[in-house]
Amino acid sequence: MGHELAGEIVETGSGVKNAKVGDYVSSETHVVCGHCTQCMLNERHVCQNTSILGVDRDGCFAEYVTVPEENLWFNDPRISPAVASVQEPLGNAINTVLSGEVQGKKMAVFGCGPIGLMAVGVAKACGASWVAAVDINDYRLGIAAKMKADMTINSKGQNPVEAIMEYTHGVGVDVVLEMSGAPVVFGQIFKVVRPGGRVSLLGLPAKPIPVDFSNDIVMRGITIHGVTGRRLWEDWVTGRELLASGLLDLAPVITHHLDLADYEKGMDLMTSGDCGKVILYPEGVK
């Protein structure tokens, strides 16, 4: 579907045939088979035979990357390369936030890495009435506030369960997003979600975690969504719309713009945690 650009119609989106050298495209990283049960049911993000760029095949640190034409997303030329390059993690955030209802809901986001921060912004843009952001890094919590979190909690100094339950007068929040993968957080999320509420999980804990199914999930009627990838192409379309409308501004999340040659500096920043999304620019792009 097109967008206006000084009177000219610009084709954006997926499925455009005959990509040409010079087209301004982003890429979905899940290369899917198209014929398994999930693909037939439009659940391509959980295709049985997925091959992921950077995991199962060459990713963007390779000198050249090949992707099927059908994986391309044609960008609106007004979108900056920085924003164009983070639409895929934005799609993760959208898939997580919108795996259930958010309008008028109270929410808690555990983990303020780049995708968690985007999730805060998406939730507020889509009508979440109150969003608490939880992390152990004040720099990232500062970005969460810029993404319109209503409360930020540094769980090093404050117990997030107590803070959230106090604010909600003992009820808990309607929705919890787990974006950290930290095992300790799995001991908190089921304490702050209200009975009948939703927990959406994107973070990947490194090992099994004991769960009290009876008391934490079954008796309280909790719904849990495991979230992976992005719904093709609904979540890309939603991202395009939220960005084009100005309802969502990713500027606070994109904290560093480096030349590709400085990739080690970028890695160090990521390790330190004192960053949002770090963009690496190939020569001639920035």
Added chain:
Amino acid sequence: MGHELAGEIVETGSGVKNAKVGDYVSSETHVVCGHCTQCMLNERHVCQNTSILGVDRDGCFAEYVTVPEENLWFNDPRISPAVASVQEPLGNAINTVLSGEVQGKKMAVFGCGPIGLMAVGVAKACGASWVAAVDINDYRLGIAAKMKADMTINSKGQNPVEAIMEYTHGVGVDVVLEMSGAPVVFGQIFKVVRPGGRVSLLGLPAKPIPVDFSNDIVMRGITIHGVTGRRLWEDWVTGRELLASGLLDLAPVITHHLDLADYEKGMDLMTSGDCGKVILYPEGVK
């Protein structure tokens, strides 16, 4: 569920027993039976035996009104009487907007009476990426702009079908809300909704209107929702949350504050159309 008020927990919402003289309450106007098919299925807004205040029983122009205790909504004391008094039409707007998805959707709202104007605000608060507001009154279109409509169309001077189809490059919008009841509008709404889209109807046309079901609805896979009343109490809860969070500000819609004694002036304003919601205050309230 409570809200904070200077450290004190304030009970807001429905179902509170033992209302006392002096409680700060609003009222749902649909008095429902509780035992028909719809009531058993939590579709109380379409109860088979509904009795409506001001229609089937005394309404607010009566000297005294009796309502069942279970129809009361206990307000947060920080909400102004003006806002407290319009939560019911706000509930209509919310029921209409949220009878389907809105996040990242392009929408058109036909009819900018008070409920249409509230619908514009609710749609933008809940993530609609683009909202066109259509009316024949410039005063009301001015309010629509304050409620964050992205385009306003005076259909006296501009063809709304052409304007919307041009903006959307011939695709149409995802969602149309019909809030006018004007027969001419029913000839427009099915022309601007995209195939697979949604049309939600709140306006009440005075007589039957011919519909080209084959070409306008069936072949294009359109979903139509007739909307009446408010879902109890989901839509009241959503309204409370959108207002309390500041995501929705009804100030632009509430244009006049009159003493009850000046009700004729209020009626004249409504007839002129040069107003949003006109609030009448009983003695001692304003």
Added chain:
Amino acid sequence: MGHELAGEIVETGSGVKNAKVGDYVSSETHVVCGHCTQCMLNERHVCQNTSILGVDRDGCFAEYVTVPEENLWFNDPRISPAVASVQEPLGNAINTVLSGEVQGKKMAVFGCGPIGLMAVGVAKACGASWVAAVDINDYRLGIAAKMKADMTINSKGQNPVEAIMEYTHGVGVDVVLEMSGAPVVFGQIFKVVRPGGRVSLLGLPAKPIPVDFSNDIVMRGITIHGVTGRRLWEDWVTGRELLASGLLDLAPVITHHLDLADYEKGMDLMTSGDCGKVILYPEGVK
């Protein structure tokens, strides 16, 4: 996804690459573009640029038909050619029945042509507690009974509105399916659906029909679905599963098996109405 066949895995479904001469396939008749708004949102059955076999391009009365490989559905060899050839109208029936909930619902199906008859069978297979079938042809109502309709109404001799409202004690049914396209039926369907209920429309009336939106749709909170085509490939998958499980038996609907050379006889049968689905077999297939 495969099915067991004497220990061998048989690939059925869509998306299989490299179709070979001799493969046992059916075809989806909507050839879609893959890049319009609807296609990006997995609403391919309402693609903006659909080309339909037999309407926009050669259909099955042509000597040869070309279809894109991606439109093929690979059949389980145990399915008879007769059943394999009606999976597409079966998909229409499934799309109509399952455009909302049916489990434990009371339903009315207006119009007992082949798709209406299939809809009766699908509804009962999916848990509809009571299904009334309405038509003007006793032969077809006889088939409806075999498809497990709980009540059959010949509207030539009986008023379907009275019959249905009497059975439901004045409440009406939860769901109405309009499969006839007859204008007179549009005056009945909104009288028999209960407030809050659903009306799904597949029939194509030849001209506009006046609708009392206020009293029939808005005040009663009715949802209307225009239904076209089949959701790709959800509805094909559901059809495969209902057939393979034996929950749905189409035998009563398939009433005549003719050689292709006898097509005029088939046309006469269809005109008479005293038939269900008439299958025409090319030489060497039956």
Added chain:
Amino acid sequence: MGHELAGEIVETGSGVKNAKVGDYVSSETHVVCGHCTQCMLNERHVCQNTSILGVDRDGCFAEYVTVPEENLWFNDPRISPAVASVQEPLGNAINTVLSGEVQGKKMAVFGCGPIGLMAVGVAKACGASWVAAVDINDYRLGIAAKMKADMTINSKGQNPVEAIMEYTHGVGVDVVLEMSGAPVVFGQIFKVVRPGGRVSLLGLPAKPIPVDFSNDIVMRGITIHGVTGRRLWEDWVTGRELLASGLLDLAPVITHHLDLADYEKGMDLMTSGDCGKVILYPEGVK
């Protein structure tokens, strides 16, 4: 809503005022508050202040039981006392089965106690294309077959993961219902649900169980529903409809009919596992 009984309208369902001595009623066991967040949102089955008969207040082994009038369900007199007495566990089964889609889905039910057995019947009545029932007791698996399970697996002698994955050609089932509470089963359910599938949990394991969130839930896009109680009154209505229509027959599940005086014999039967539902009749009822 009424049902026909020899020409007379019989009121069944909830919300009927002024219950009289001699009325033929069943009772919902969750006594709810009506004003907490969940109650306002029609999620009364997870009311914050639930008081459960037999758990938090006197249950049916007390000489007399008091329940609020609004907890009563007025039965159709044609329903036998045995069936009338098991509508509440039937509601658990319905809530579990219908916490997501079932039409045309392949399912596995782990645990064939009375509620698991009812779930098998509900799933098949609502269009599940294939249901595998898993237990360690052949008597109960025999009942599962009578409830129309397509495959029964005694996990003492057969590995249910292998059996289900073999049947589904390595894909897994769309839906898993956990009705056993056995810790060992929690190691199996995430192995047999396909990516994108649903796991609904009713069983109550006695202690925490380690979960590999990353590999079993997040990366595979699994949805988990904790299920408690019954949705008021949707699940009661669905139960009434499935029973009245004959789509669901609970006769195979109700295996023993004893006088209340023989309650010890009933307890022994339950302990042995060689029973379905054991009905105890007070004097004068059987």
